[in-house]
Amino acid sequence: MTELIQKLPTGYSFRKLEKSDYNNNYRETLQVLTDVGEISESQFNELFDYWEAANVFHPHVITNEKGIVVAAGMVFFEKKLIHECSLYGHIEDIAVAKSEQGKKLGFSMIIGLSEIAEKAGCRKVILDCSAKNIGFYEKCGFKEAGHNMNKVFV
Numbered sequence: 512m513t514e515l516i517q518k519l520p521t522g523y524s525f526r527k528l529e530k531s532d533y534n535n536n537y538r539e540t541l542q543v544l545t546d547v548g549e550i551s552e553s554q555f556n557e558l559f560d561y562w563e564a565a566n567v568f569h570p571h572v573i574t575n576e577k578g579i580v581v582a583a584g585m586v587f588f589e590k591k592l593i594h595e596c597s598l599y600g601h602i603e604d605i606a607v608a609k610s611e612q613g614k615k616l617g618f619s620m621i622i623g624l625s626e627i628a629e630k631a632g633c634r635k636v637i638l639d640c641s642a643k644n645i646g647f648y649e650k651c652g653f654k655e656a657g658h659n660m661n662k663v664f665v
């Protein structure tokens with residue numbers, strides 16, 4: 512992860528999410544992306560255990576020089592039938608704390624998650640984003656491909 516380490520400010524680290532991050536600004540960081548809602552510590556631990564057991568979900572964080580979570584992101588893998596049973600990486604839920612934006616943490620998160628996907632053997636890594644973030648993902652080496660569609664149930 513040479514490119515990532517070079518870009519991170521001194522004292523900042525990219526690492527896997529830990530259970531103790533429940534009390535370490537993880538939920539608050541994701542709040543810049545969307546409404547997180549009330550999540551109890553036991554709900555968080557249950558979700559963490561589900562992610563671990565599935566061995567598909569790889570939530571990561573960037574911590575600052577005090578060890579506090581200031582950026583969050585997830586990559587997960589999907590084994591498809593197409594392209595000879597290819598593995599695809601999906602990047603989701605990227606968030607950088609407001610006060611930490613503009614320090615290349617978002618870029619570092621995307622580089623780090625992409626490298627995890629590449630090392631795992633993914634054919635490619637894909638994500639959805641709003642129009643206002645297209646420029647950011649282009650800076651991270653992504654190309655626009657298709658349109659995002661959804662149907663909301665709740």
Ligand code: ACO
Pocket residue numbers: 543544602603604605606607608611612613614615616617618619638639640641643644645646647650
């Ligand atoms: N449009 C165009 N360029 C941008 C944007 C943008 N919205 N945001 C950052 N950039 C540029 C920067 O200027 C920088 O350019 P440079 O290398 O020429 O100096 C480069 O992209 C890297 O920027 P970072 O400093 O790494 O960006 P930051 O750490 O602020 O993270 C992010 C960007 C993740 C979009 C952050 O602003 C954020 O958390 N926003 C709110 C939540 C959000 O929208 N998350 C993404 C949702 S999409 C998803 O989750 C798959």
